[in-house]
Amino acid sequence: MLLAYPSLRWYDGRGASRSWLQEAPDPVTQVAWDGWVEVPRAAAARLGVANGDVLRVVSPHGSLELPAYVSDSLHPDAVAIPIGQHYAPYQTGRYVRPEAGPMNPLALLGSTTDPVSGGLAFLAVRVTLEKTGRRRPLAILQATHDQDQREIAQELDLAAARELELRGHAPDHANLPSLYPDPVYPNHRWGMSIDLDACIGCSACMIACQAENNVAVVGKPQAAYGRQMHWLRVERWAEGAADHPRNIFLPMLCQHCEVAPCEPVCPVFAAYRTDEGLNGQVYNRCVGTRYCGNNCPYEVRRFNWFWWEWPAPLEVQLNPDVTVRQLGVMEKCTMCLQRIIAGKDRARGENRAVRDGDIVTACQQTCPTQAITFGDLKDGASRASKLARSPRGYHVFEELGTRPAITYLKKVTRAPERARG
Ligand code: SF4
Numbered sequence: 001m002l003l004a005y006p007s008l009r010w011y012d013g014r015g016a017s018r019s020w021l022q023e024a025p026d027p028v029t030q031v032a033w034d035g036w037v038e039v040p041r042a043a044a045a046r047l048g049v050a051n052g053d054v055l056r057v058v059s060p061h062g063s064l065e066l067p068a069y070v071s072d073s074l075h076p077d078a079v080a081i082p083i084g085q086h087y088a089p090y091q092t093g094r095y096v097r098p099e100a101g102p103m104n105p106l107a108l109l110g111s112t113t114d115p116v117s118g119g120l121a122f123l124a125v126r127v128t129l130e131k132t133g134r135r136r137p138l139a140i141l142q143a144t145h146d147q148d149q150r151e152i153a154q155e156l157d158l159a160a161a162r163e164l165e166l167r168g169h170a171p172d173h174a175n176l177p178s179l180y181p182d183p184v185y186p187n188h189r190w191g192m193s194i195d196l197d198a199c200i201g202c203s204a205c206m207i208a209c210q211a212e213n214n215v216a217v218v219g220k221p222q223a224a225y226g227r228q229m230h231w232l233r234v235e236r237w238a239e240g241a242a243d244h245p246r247n248i249f250l251p252m253l254c255q256h257c258e259v260a261p262c263e264p265v266c267p268v269f270a271a272y273r274t275d276e277g278l279n280g281q282v283y284n285r286c287v288g289t290r291y292c293g294n295n296c297p298y299e300v301r302r303f304n305w306f307w308w309e310w311p312a313p314l315e316v317q318l319n320p321d322v323t324v325r326q327l328g329v330m331e332k333c334t335m336c337l338q339r340i341i342a343g344k345d346r347a348r349g350e351n352r353a354v355r356d357g358d359i360v361t362a363c364q365q366t367c368p369t370q371a372i373t374f375g376d377l378k379d380g381a382s383r384a385s386k387l388a389r390s391p392r393g394y395h396v397f398e399e400l401g402t403r404p405a406i407t408y409l410k411k412v413t414r415a416p417e418r419a420r421g
Contacts, residue, residue, distance in 0.1 A: 002059060002127045003080040004105045008202070013084025013104075019217040020207050026082070027201035027234055027249060029069050030142040033220035035085035035105075036069040039129065040078065044070040047129060052137040056130040057081070061110035067136040072242040079127060081105040139224035145238040145245075152396055153196060153237040153248035155411040164391035171393035176401030178259045188354070189277035190335055191377040191405035192361070193387035194251055197412045198371035201249030203234045205363035205372060209253075212336060212362035214322050216308040229302045231333040232363055248411050251363070251372070254279060254300045254333035255396065255404035262292035262301065270330070277377070277405055278335055288328040297397050301332045335374065336361040356382040377405065 009024060010016040025032040037057055039049065049055060049068045057064045057079065066081065074080060083105050112121040147153065156164075209215065209232040216229050232253040238245035256279045262271045263279070270286040273279060293301035307327045310318060318324060321338035325331045336359075343359035356375055364372040375384030387393070388407040395404045 001078050001123060002057070002108060002125050003078050003123055004083050004109060005080060005122070007082040007084045010084045016084050019219075020210050023217050023219075023223060023228060024203050024206050024210075024230075025139075025141040027203055027236055028247070029071075030140050030236065031069060032139045032141055032223050032228070034136070034138055035066050035082065036138060037064075037066040037129075038069045038071045038074050038080040040074045040076045041070055041072050042076050043079075043129070044068065047131060049131060051140065052135050054132045054134040054136050056132055057108065057127050058130060059108040059110070059125045059127045061125070062107050064105060064108060065132060067138055069138060073238075073245060079129065081108075137224065139220045141223060141228060141233070142235060145236055147237050147239070150397075153235070153250040153411070154394055154408070155196075155239065155246070155248060155413045156392065157414060158412055161392060161410075161412045167391075169391040170389060171391060171407070173393075173395060173398055173403075176399075178401065178403075180259065183258060183273060183277070184275070185277055185378055186275055187378075189377045189405070190340065191256070191277065191375065191384055191388065191407070192335065192364075193373045193384050193390075193393070193407045193409060195371045195373075195387070195409040196248055196250060197392075197409060198369040199234075199249045199251060199367075200369055201234055201236060201247070202368060204366045204368060205251055206230055206232050206234055208362040208366035209333070211317070212319055212322070213334070214318050214324050216304070216306075216325075218306075222305070227303075227305055229304070229331075231300070231302065231331070233300075246413055250396075250408070252298060252300060252396075253363075253406070254335075255298055255402065255406045256333075256335060258403035258405065259401055261295045261297060261400075261402060265291040265295045267291070276340075278337065279332075280337075281331060281334070283323055283325055283329050283331070286329045288330065290330060292330055297400055297402070301330055304329050304331065356384075 006012055008027060009021045015021050022033050037055055051068060051070055053068050054065055055068050109120060109125050112124045114121045213231060215231055218227050218229060232251055235250045235252050237248045237250060239248060240246045256277060260279050263273060267289060268285050268287055270282045271292045290303050293303055304325050304327050339361060340359050344354055347354040347358060356379060359374065361374045364374050373384045373387055375382035377385050377388060379385055390409055392409040393407045394410060396408060
């Protein structure tokens with residue numbers, strides 16, 4: 001049975017011409033820049049196909065050729081195709097998109113209507129799959145959805161969450177000692193909390209960050225090579241049975257570590273710590289050794305491999321408050337430093353201190369579920385500071401002693417809490 005479903009990124013295809021949306025991977029499959037046909041693992045084994053093998057999907061109303069994406073969780077008797085990719089216009093230059101399917105997947109459905117609603121029947125057509133012998137490798141931006149005991153995206157069950165809340169349990173961070181003296185923050189220490197229970201993986205934060213911070217688009221071949229420039233990515237981690245997993249979405253960005261592994265390895269002090277708790281990056285000083293990126297356990301630093309072009313009228317989309325980086329420079333999340341500066345300037349102009357909520361980062365502003373909260377961790381009454389003290393709070397890889405400024409709040413599930421490894 002064929003399931004042709006609206007894309008999470010461009011619905012029926014109306015947004016498919018936006019390169020930002022093409023480069024943001026689908027939150028579940030993590031495929032960017034292409035259409036695909038999702039095939040259950042058992043069917044893929046029977047046909048002898050792997051990710052990227054081109055299949056011909058044949059229905060009584062037509063046929064369509066798409067690369068296969070092998071799925072562990074799709075119903076064994078279904079194949080699924082996101083619609084709308086074919087609306088993306090052919091583009092030139094660095095934004096080139098590989099061969100597009102010639103036909104709308106909806107055409108495979110024919111004109112059968114649902115008797116109750118009168119709308120197109122989305123689950124009414126049987127299709128067959130044929131191997132073409134060709135390959136069109138997919139750009140899959142996340143190599144695995146298995147946490148492999150790394151406890152990156154954590155969860156706890158509802159009873160445990162209630163118990164911790166009742167007991168007012170403070171998070172148990174592994175604050176390992178450092179060889180360096182503890183930093184002093186005279187005014188603010190900026191930080192963030194991200195509630196994994198609220199995050200639905202929509203990736204709006206990712207696009208907001210890209211738009212706000214002049215983040216370049218690299219196109220399918222470079223994205224497949226791991227050279228995407230996103231300062232913020234939304235990871236999907238699957239827990240439980242492979243055919244019916246519990247998905248945990250985790251927005252990953254620079255953690256602005258208090259003991260940052262990127263800083264001591266920079267030979268020119270381009271990566272440095274500000275006295276407001278940010279991990280700064282001096283673009284003009286960076287000589288592109290990439291030591292910082294290699295030493296970052298969170299893999300959030302991005303290196304510019306190209307001179308970017310912003311052909312007209314794309315240049316008018318650039319944010320004038322943010323430097324446009326070019327070849328040879330390392331970059332990453334700044335917690336929207338330009339917004340922090342503007343917020344402080346506004347407060348100074350009104351002769352008052354910065355108030356909680358004055359400064360809102362682009363990702364926070366755009367998140368439809370308010371999963372992201374930015375604020376001053378030195379202000380015990382700020383929302384970010386209160387959330388950082390939540391019993392559900394934890395730091396990713398806190399056993400490394402990096403002391404991140406970003407606190408994640410564990411997802412609340414019905415499954416038993418996993419023992420910390
Ligand atoms: S915008 Fe909010 S809900 Fe959507 S992925 Fe980002 S954090 Fe999660």
